[in-house]
Structures are given as C-alpha cells and as structure tokens.
Amino acid sequence: MLRGMIYMRIFLLLAVSLVASACGESANDSPPVPTLHRGLSSDPESIDPHKARSTQAAEVLRDIGEGLISYSATGTLVGGAAESWTISEDGLTYTFRIRDNARWSNGDPVTADDFVFSLRRLVDPATAAFYGQAVAAIANVDRIITGDAAPSELGVAAADGNTLVMTLQQPTPYLLSLLTHPSTFPVHAGSIAIHGNEFTRPENLLSNGPYLLEAWEPSSVLRLRRNEQYWNNAATAIDAVSYHVLTQEMTELNRFRAGEIDITSSIPPDSFARVREQYAEQVHIAPYLGVYYYGFNLTRPPFAGNAYLREALSMAIDRETLVEKVTGRGEAPAYSWVPPGVDNYNPIRFSYADLSQDERNAAARQLYREAGYSDDRPAEIELRYNTSDTQQRIALAVQAMWAEVLGVKTTLVNEEFQVMLANIREGEVTQVFRSSWIGDYNDAHTFLNILQSGNPANMPRFESERFDQLMRDAAAQVTPLNRRLYLEEAERVLLSEHPVIPLYFFVSKHLVGHRVRGWGDNVLDYHYSQHLSLATD
Amino acid sequence: MLRYALLRLLGAIPTLLLVIVLAFLMVHAAPGGPFDDERVLPPEIEANIAAAYQLDQPLPQQFLQYISGLLRGDLGPSYRYRDLTVSDLIGSAFPLSLKLGAMAMLLAMLVGVGVGTFAALRQNSLLDRALMTLAMTGIAIPVFVLAPVLVLLLAVHLHWLPAGWSGTTGGGRFILPVVSLALPQIAHIARLTRASMIDVLASDFVRTARAQGLGTRTIVRLHALKPAMLPVLSYMGPAIAAILTGSVVVEEIFGIPGLGQHFVRGALNRDYTLVLGIVVFYATLVILLNLIVDLLYGVIDPRIRQR
Numbered sequence: 001m002l003r004g005m006i007y008m009r010i011f012l013l014l015a016v017s018l019v020a021s022a023c024g025e026s027a028n029d030s031p032p033v034p035t036l037h038r039g040l041s042s043d044p045e046s047i048d049p050h051k052a053r054s055t056q057a058a059e060v061l062r063d064i065g066e067g068l069i070s071y072s073a074t075g076t077l078v079g080g081a082a083e084s085w086t087i088s089e090d091g092l093t094y095t096f097r098i099r100d101n102a103r104w105s106n107g108d109p110v111t112a113d114d115f116v117f118s119l120r121r122l123v124d125p126a127t128a129a130f131y132g133q134a135v136a137a138i139a140n141v142d143r144i145i146t147g148d149a150a151p152s153e154l155g156v157a158a159a160d161g162n163t164l165v166m167t168l169q170q171p172t173p174y175l176l177s178l179l180t181h182p183s184t185f186p187v188h189a190g191s192i193a194i195h196g197n198e199f200t201r202p203e204n205l206l207s208n209g210p211y212l213l214e215a216w217e218p219s220s221v222l223r224l225r226r227n228e229q230y231w232n233n234a235a236t237a238i239d240a241v242s243y244h245v246l247t248q249e250m251t252e253l254n255r256f257r258a259g260e261i262d263i264t265s266s267i268p269p270d271s272f273a274r275v276r277e278q279y280a281e282q283v284h285i286a287p288y289l290g291v292y293y294y295g296f297n298l299t300r301p302p303f304a305g306n307a308y309l310r311e312a313l314s315m316a317i318d319r320e321t322l323v324e325k326v327t328g329r330g331e332a333p334a335y336s337w338v339p340p341g342v343d344n345y346n347p348i349r350f351s352y353a354d355l356s357q358d359e360r361n362a363a364a365r366q367l368y369r370e371a372g373y374s375d376d377r378p379a380e381i382e383l384r385y386n387t388s389d390t391q392q393r394i395a396l397a398v399q400a401m402w403a404e405v406l407g408v409k410t411t412l413v414n415e416e417f418q419v420m421l422a423n424i425r426e427g428e429v430t431q432v433f434r435s436s437w438i439g440d441y442n443d444a445h446t447f448l449n450i451l452q453s454g455n456p457a458n459m460p461r462f463e464s465e466r467f468d469q470l471m472r473d474a475a476a477q478v479t480p481l482n483r484r485l486y487l488e489e490a491e492r493v494l495l496s497e498h499p500v501i502p503l504y505f506f507v508s509k510h511l512v513g514h515r516v517r518g519w520g521d522n523v524l525d526y527h528y529s530q531h532l533s534l535a536t537d
Numbered sequence: 538m539l540r541y542a543l544l545r546l547l548g549a550i551p552t553l554l555l556v557i558v559l560a561f562l563m564v565h566a567a568p569g570g571p572f573d574d575e576r577v578l579p580p581e582i583e584a585n586i587a588a589a590y591q592l593d594q595p596l597p598q599q600f601l602q603y604i605s606g607l608l609r610g611d612l613g614p615s616y617r618y619r620d621l622t623v624s625d626l627i628g629s630a631f632p633l634s635l636k637l638g639a640m641a642m643l644l645a646m647l648v649g650v651g652v653g654t655f656a657a658l659r660q661n662s663l664l665d666r667a668l669m670t671l672a673m674t675g676i677a678i679p680v681f682v683l684a685p686v687l688v689l690l691l692a693v694h695l696h697w698l699p700a701g702w703s704g705t706t707g708g709g710r711f712i713l714p715v716v717s718l719a720l721p722q723i724a725h726i727a728r729l730t731r732a733s734m735i736d737v738l739a740s741d742f743v744r745t746a747r748a749q750g751l752g753t754r755t756i757v758r759l760h761a762l763k764p765a766m767l768p769v770l771s772y773m774g775p776a777i778a779a780i781l782t783g784s785v786v787v788e789e790i791f792g793i794p795g796l797g798q799h800f801v802r803g804a805l806n807r808d809y810t811l812v813l814g815i816v817v818f819y820a821t822l823v824i825l826l827n828l829i830v831d832l833l834y835g836v837i838d839p840r841i842r843q844r
Contacts, residue, residue, distance in 0.1 A: 045618060125588070133582060218625075219798055247789070254688050418570075421574070422568040
C-alpha cells in the first residue's frame with residue numbers, strides 16, 4: 001500500500017505538470033497560409049530519392065524534386081529539369097539539354113554534373129538503393145550493382161554544364177517515362193558532402209522541385225512550402241502543402257468529412273456506397289496501372305505441369321460478380337495480365353474472355369475432369385492471403401465459386417503479410433497465393449518483365465523459354481510497333497500457360513474536396529501539387 | 538543509501554541483458570525481413586541492402602554489434618525510416634505518449650473518484666442507478682468503438698474539435714484522444730470508489746464522526762476519502778497497463794505519432810532496431826521507476842535504510 005501511495009504521488013505530480021505543459025501549447029503563431037491538405041496512406045520510408053521505395057514516398061518526392069522528364073497536368077510527358085532532348089537513330093544515345101534557369105533551393109544551378117553524380121549514386125552498391133535496377137537500361141548498370149564495375153563507368157556523361165549524354169545498353173522506348181520516376185531525381189552533391197546521411201533533414205534538404213520540405217513529423221505530417229527558386233515557380237499556385245500520414249482509411253474519411261483533408265489517398269470499402277451517394281462529384285475513381293492476382297506455385301504439385309487444373313480454376317472465377325459484389329469500388333474484371341490504358345499497347349485477353357460465365361463454367365468442368373479430378377476425387381488446395389478484411393472477402397468468394405463450379409475443396413490460410421511473403425519466397429508450402437503488381441512506368445514491359453524466368457518478382461516461378469525469347473526479341477526492336485507486336489505475342493503465350501489468375505485491375509480512389517481545382521484522373525495516379533490550385537470561398 | 542542505489546543498479550544489468558537477448562531473438566525469429574515486399578528486390582540489390590545494414594552477418598555478430606552500439610548510447614538506424622535513427626523516433630514519440638497517458642490517467646482519477654463518491658452519497662437513488670448504468674456501459678464499450686463515435690459526433694457533425702492530430706495545434710487536439718482513453722477507466726474507478734465509499738460510510742468511525750456533529754462534506758473529505766481510496770490505489774497498476782495498451786489503439790485511430798504506434802508498426806514492418814529500441818527503453822524505464830520508488834521507501838521507512 002505504501003508503494004501504491006508513493007506511485008500515486010509521483011504520478012500526480014507528473015500528470016499535473018504535463019497537463020500544464022500541454023495546455024500551454026499555444027496554437028501556432030505563424031499567419032495561416034492557404035494550405036492544400038493531402039492524405040498519405042503511410043509514411044515515406046525516406047525522402048532521399050535513392051533510398052525511397054513506396055508509392056507514398058514517390059508522391060511526396062514528386063512535389064519536392066524534379067527529374068529530367070516530368071508529366072504535364074494533362075498527363076503527357078514534358079521536360080522537367082531538361083528543356084529538350086534528342087534521341088539517336090539507333091535509340092541508344094539520349095542527349096538532354098538542361099534548363100539554364102533550373103535551380104536548387106539555395107540558388108545553385110542544376111547542372112548535368114548533378115545528374116551524373118545522382119545516377120551514379122543510385123547504382124552505387126554502397127548507397128543500397130531499392131530502385132538501383134530501375135535504370136538497368138543505361139550502360140553498365142548490371143556490373144556496377146554487383147560491384148564488378150565502378151559507378152564512374154555508368155553510361156552517363158556531362159558534355160558541358162547543361163548537356164547530359166546517356167548511353168543505353170539496348171533501345172528502351174519507355175526511357176522517358178522511366179525518367180519521371182523519383183529514383184532518377186537529382187540530389188545535391190555539396191549538401192551530401194557536408195551533411196552525410198542527414199542531408200534529408202528538413203533543415204538541410206535542398207530541393208530542385210516546386211516545393212521545399214519544411215518539417216517532417218514521422219507518422220504524422222510532412223509540411224511542404226513553395227520553393228521560390230524553382231524555375232517554374234510562377235506557375236505554382238498553392239503556397240503550402242501538408243501530407244497527413246493516415247494509415248486508417250476510416251480516419252482519413254472522417255477527417256475529410258470534418259473538412260481537415262482536401263484529397264484522400266483512398267476510400268474505405270465499407271463506406272464506399274454511402275460516400276458515393278453523399279459526395280457524388282467529389283468521388284474520383286479511375287483505372288490504375290495495377291493488377292490483383294492469385295499466383296500458382298509452379299514448382300510443386302498439384303500445380304506443377306498441371307495447366308488444365310490452373311486454367312479450370314481461372315475460368316471458374318466469376319470476375320464480374322467479384323468486382324461488383326465483393327470489391328465494389330469500380331474495379332475492372334481482369335482477363336489479361338497487362339492492364340488496359342497502358343501506352344502503345346493492346347492487352348491480349350484470355351481465350352475464354354468472350355464466353356459467358358455459364359459457358360466458362362462448363363468448359364472449366366471439362367478441363368477439371370481432363371486433369372483427372374471428379375466429385376469423388378476433388379482437388380484439395382490451399383489458398384493463402386495476408387490477413388485483412390478485403391483479402392478475406394475475396395478469398396471466401398473465390399473459395400465458394402471453386403466449390404460450386406468444380407467441387408474443389410479449398411482451405412483458406414491467412415498469414416501476416418511478412419510471413420506470407422517469406423512462405424511464397426521459399427515456395428515449399430504455398431499452393432495458391434494472393435499478390436498484386438503496380439506498374440512502375442507506363443509501359444507493358446513493367447508487367448510482362450516480372451514473369452520472365454529468374455526475375456525475383458516472378459513469384460509463381462513461371463519458366464517459359466518461348467516467353468523469355470519473345471521478351472528478349474521485343475527488347476531488341478527499335479521501332480515501337482515491332483516491339484509492341486513482340487510484347488503482345490509474349491502476353492499471349494503467358495496467358496495460355498496460366499501461371500497466374502489475374503482477378504481485377506485496380507482503380508485509384510480519391511475524395512477531392514470542393515475547393516481543389518485542376519485535378520485530373522490518370523492511370524499512373526500521379527497528382528503533382530504544382531498543377532493544383534485552391535478556390536477561395 | 539548511495540551504495541544501496543548502486544547495488545540495485547548493478548543488479549538491474551543482468552535483467553536488462555536478458556530482456557535484450559530475448560527481444561533480439563524474438564524479432565529475428567519472426568518470419569520475413571524488414572525489406573521484404575511484394576516488389577521483390579533483385580538479389581544483387583538485396584545483397585547491397587543487407588550489407589548496408591549488416592544483416593548479412595551471422596546473428597551472434599549482429600547481436601554484439603547491437604550491444605556495443607547500445608553501450609555507446611546508440612540504438613541504431615531504423616530500418617523502416619531510412620533517414621532517421623531509433624533515438625530520433627523514440628525522442629519525438631515518447632513525450633507525446635507520456636503526455637497522453639498522464640492526462641488520461643489524471644482525468645480518470647479526478648472524474649472517477651468524483652462520480653463514485655457522488656453516487657455513493659446518493660446510494661440507490663435514481664441518479665446513482667443512472668450513473669452506475671452509464672459506468673457499466675463505459676466498461677463494456679471498447680476504445681476502438683468509442684473513439685470513432687466521439688469523432689463522428691464532436692468533430693464530423695458538430696465541428697467542435699479536430700478529428701485528427703496531424704496539422705492541428707493547441708490543446709484542443711488532446712481532448713478527444715484523452716477522453717477516449719480515459720472513459721473506460723473513469724467508469725472502472727467510479728464503480729470501485731462507489732463500492733468502497735459505501736463500505737467506509739457504514740463503518741464505526743464515520744458514525745462517531747457524525748455523532749460529533751460533523752457535516753457529510755467534512756466527513757467525506759477528512760475521514761472517508763482516504764480509506765475509501767485504497768482499492769482505487771491498488772487498481773492503479775492495471776489502469777496504467779490498460780492505458781498503455783489502449784494508447785496503441787487511440788494513437789492509431791487519431792493518427793498520433795506516439796510510441797505505441799511505432800511499436801506496433803515496427804513489429805509488423807520487421808523494423809528490428811525500432812522494436813528492440815522501444816523494448817530496451819521501456820525495460821529501462823520500469824527498472825528505474827522501481828528503483829526510485831524503493832529509494833523513496835527508504836526515505837519514509839527508516840527500517841529499510843538500516844538494512
């Protein structure tokens with residue numbers, strides 16, 4: 001009891017002083033600047049463009065940095081730090097002319113040397129960049145990443161202060177779109193020399209984009225302020241942007257409804273119908289370059305060498321019902337691997353895509369029997385997904401469809417995300433697993449590439465000599481049309497082998513408040529704050 | 538006294554070491570690693586990252602490195618926040634969690650004891666029944682239901698208070714989280730106080746006090762409150778534990794960058810150093826607090842000093 005008394009006194013003393021300090025926390029005395037409030041579904045892991053990885057980090061980075069190439073408000077490729085560029089006839093040499101008036105936030109000019117330094121830093125093994133291989137198209141990247149060549153051997157050179165010459169390993173028609181990715185943004189060499197790892201602290205960070213990082217409270221908010229030195233500063237309308245880290249979709253929605261957030265990063269599935277009714281014209285649903293799929297473990301029974309069973313399972317899923325009744329946020333049913341809306345590409349569809357679901361079911365039953373299964377001898381499979389409401393609902397629906405159409409006995413296994421990833425990776429216990437892929441750039445290559453044999457993201461471990469050959473052939477093409485034909489043929493081969501079941505294509509889902517102007521939906525879901533403005537009401 | 542304190546501190550070292558070893562083994566035993574993702578990394582890149590974070594070395598060596606860093610007061614870099622160190626994160630998160638918890642506890646004590654006493658004095662009246670029913674409901678409703686309802690009502694519909702944390706300033710943003718955290722405890726404490734106050738009020742010494750002609754108010758303040766607080770005091774431990782665990786949920790719902798949120802996310806992201814850092818931090822805190830309390834014992838009770 002004595003102990004309790006002492007605890008109590010210490011505690012009361014502490015509590016009272018803390019309450020006093022909290023109440024003394026006065027509201028910020030800086031004058032209110034018109035601020036755009038954006039929701040962010042998780043913290044950026046870094047705002048060093050070379051150490052960032054997530055789409056959330058990329059979203060913030062697109063406001064505070066700028067690469068050679070950028071997207072316009074209407075979604076077309078335009079010069080960013082580069083004002084113009086030329087491409088050699090063989091498609092192997094790109095020459096960029098950097099703007100004379102491109103500036104860092106301390107007034108230093110942005111030069112070709114900055115890009116040389118930054119791209120070398122990106123591929124330097126010592127940097128340990130997640131996206132080191134994103135620029136694999138540039139000469140010597142492979143050998144530099146493995147440490148077999150020095151970063152100085154990278155195929156980029158500064159011909160003069162404003163001219164950057166990039167030499168490629170092979171023609172890469174999507175290079176310009178790739179160069180909008182934040183991993184290719186420049187960093188300020190002098191600032192890294194002075195501050196080392198701490199160069200990204202708000203007080204140290206030099207930016208070459210439309211905004212500066214003013215403050216970052218982890219798990220809470222990133223505050224951005226206009227960069228007066230930015231070459232196109234005159235076109236920036238909004239003075240300040242706050243990214244609020246809101247991991248719970250429901251919290252984000254509540255804050256939007258309370259008028260505290262202008263743009264949400266998502267819309268919670270449970271409230272979707274109600275939100276759509278209430279905020280009709282503020283709801284923005286648009287196709288997004290991402291595919292949700294179930295993969296097969298192709299190295300083990302029952303799926304190794306069992307294409308009939310795989311195809312039967314793929315056909316038996318009623319994707320229309322799935323997107324209407326289960327996911328219900330405007331997703332598109334997937335009958336191809338590459339999503340529609342990719343530039344310069346026509347996705348190939350499953351051969352069964354034009355059949356009705358009843359016809360598909362009949363064909364699926366046929367295949368199922370040919371694979372040696374029947375009602376007396378049903379296939380018993382395990383379906384793995386990471387623990388979450390959405391994943392569970394989808395898995396339950398698929399389980400029911402497989403049982404109804406084929407009589408398959410499916411055991412659902414839910415695992416924590418990291419555990420599931422570890423299991424998929426080992427490839428021992430997994431049979432069917434849930435995954436998804438989001439395109440890194442607007443080209444079919446970002447989707448098809450991952451299913452090449454040996455690609456680490458090839459989770460089903462799909463191996464097809466013909467598919468690989470077609471991908472290699474596509475890479476060797478200089479004319480876009482030929483390349484496209486090879487890629488389309490590759491997808492046709494891929495779909496006929498059924499290593500994966502694409503279920504649906506993602507959509508981007510945002511609530512965009514009344515006062516936001518200049519919002520444009522696009523397949524990459526890029527929304528640069530510099531293109532937006534706020535109406536005064 | 539000083540000798541006693543030093544001895545106690547030395548005695549705490551093996552405890553702390555054991556905690557660190559166990560925590561270290563457990564975080565590393567969890568399947569998956571900090572850099573696993575659906576976007577699987579190319580093996581070369583993965584090797585480079587593992588090398589940068591010394592994850593490519595054998596576990597015993599990683600452990601020694603961690604301990605040697607710890608001795609220099611370095612909790613290491615966070616794996617999830619590549620720009621920040623674990624010390625940065627704890628340094629910014631702990632004061633916030635402490636403030637939140639302390640405010641909730643204080644509110645729970647003040648209101649809980651007040652309501653409990655009030656009800657006890659009007660035992661079995663309609664008001665008493667109403668208050669206790671309310672308290673029962675408060676105990677039954679979990680924080681993760683209560684908090685969103687409060688937000689919906691007070692922030693979304695009435696616009697009295699901010700719905701979230703980030704981007705708001707001033708004391709107002711503390712109100713909803715603190716209230717959500719405190720309400721179940723208020724209910725508990727009110728019921729405890731009421732029951733024990735009724736007991737105390739029926740005891741002989743209170744009757745004596747009444748016989749002396751003291752008013753109810755004076756009796757409660759001078760004589761009854763202290764003994765009636767005993768059960769409440771022993772409830773403090775569980776209450777602090779409940780507020781600590783509750784704060785994880787409340788921090789998540791309101792988006793408050795506190796320690797609880799970092800701990801949970803750290804575990805899910807396999808941010809080894811962050812999880813370890815928070816465990817070490819909490820362990821040290823508990824050990825120090827116990828030491829301080831025992832030292833104060835000595836101040837109050839001379840028998841302990843002489844031992």
